[in-house]
Amino acid sequence: MYQYVFSGLRVSSEFKFTIADCEAFDGLPDVTIRFVQDLEKPSNPIYSDDIVTAAAGDVWFCASDELAYRVIGGSEILIARGKHVSNADVNLYLVGTGFGVLCLQRDLIPFHCSAVEHNGHAVAFSGESGVGKSTLAAALSQLGYGHVCDDVCIANPTLTPMQVQPMPKGLKLWDDAAAQLNIAQGTRVSADPDFHKSYVSVDRADHAGGLLFNRIYILDNDIASEFSVHELKGAEKHAELRRAIYREEWLHFLQEPRKTFDLVSTLASKLQVFAFKRPDDLARIKESAGILARHFDDGAPE
Known part of the structure; x- marks a missing residue:
């Protein structure tokens, strides 16, 4: 069994993570990961389709015909x-x-975001898959902002001030984005030859023990002719924060609706949320990073 401290959780695993570093810990693990031959689906499901079957605190999902996971009680992940x-x-x-579902079972919030460090705070970028979160974080790292996370950050909404625990997954870029930023590519993300994405190396932020978190930028898919940043308020802010949760489309069977509403309301009271629109032009990614870097310093958190 390998031991990890992963996003603030003590993990004991039969699988050697390919990104995270091993870190010994004392005491019992928070999470155990095991391989099994036959992976049964939860009994008495409240939701089921071809991809996922969910009961209370128990979720089975498949990634392919030969790969499936079951996440139980926020403390166990089984893999077939x-x-x-x-x-x-x-x-x-x-x-x-897997970890996104597990964290929701533990009443933690997995944000679907990339993030960099600015003045001791994590600044996150969220949006739909393919909108350019990782590319923007990589461009900001080239301006001297330490990279915090790619794809997922874990927030504890009960803490004041709120902190995030980065999920150390490594920064992944599509081939064209890596070429545009002139960043050398490393290991491929998937064995699928049609998945043209690789891990890349960037300077990481020192985030031992977590980072303060009170600002998130929503990257808009709409094509804009000019750059703009504006703060979101009220219902629009609430809706964007809900959409920023990893696997938001599964929330209806992962949590009671009222619980989700209360959690998002708590997040809204602790986070500034901005919409960032920019031209849909990869050649202008460094310009995008420069505009955001200037916005960081305009009204940056104390």
Whole structure:
């Protein structure tokens, strides 16, 4: 069994994570990860389709015909893999959907975001998949902002001030984005030859023990002719924060609706939320990073 302290959780795992570093700990683990031959689905499900079957505190999901996971009670992840499934693909879904579901079971909030460090705070960028979160974080890292996380950050909404625990998954870029930023590519994210994305190396922020968190930028998919940043308030802010939760489309069976509403309301009271619109032009990514860097310093948190 390998030991990790992963996003603030003590993890004991039969699987050697390909990104996180091992870190010994004393006492019992918070989370155990095991491989099994046969992975049963939860009994008495409240939701079921071809991809996911969910009961209270118990979620089964499949990534492919040969790879499935079951997340139980916020403390256990079971994995069934076929002989042709690569470690890269096991890792990809484990530290993505697997841990995202587990954290929601523990009443933690997994934000679907990338983030950099600014003056001791984590500044996050959220938006739909493919909108450019990782590319923007990589461009900001080239301006001297330490990289905090890619894809997921874990927030504890009960803490004041709120902090995030980065999920150390490594920064992933599409081939064209890495070429545009002139960043050398490393290990491929998936064994799928049609998945043109690789891990890249950037300077990381020192985030031992977590980082203060009170600002998030929503990257807009709408094509804009000019750059703009404006703060969101009220119902619009609430809706964007809900959409920023990892696997938001599964919330209807992962939590009671009232509980989700209360959690998002708590987040809204602790976070500034900004909409960032920019031209849909990869060649202007460094310009995008420069505009955001200037906005960081305009009204930056104390």
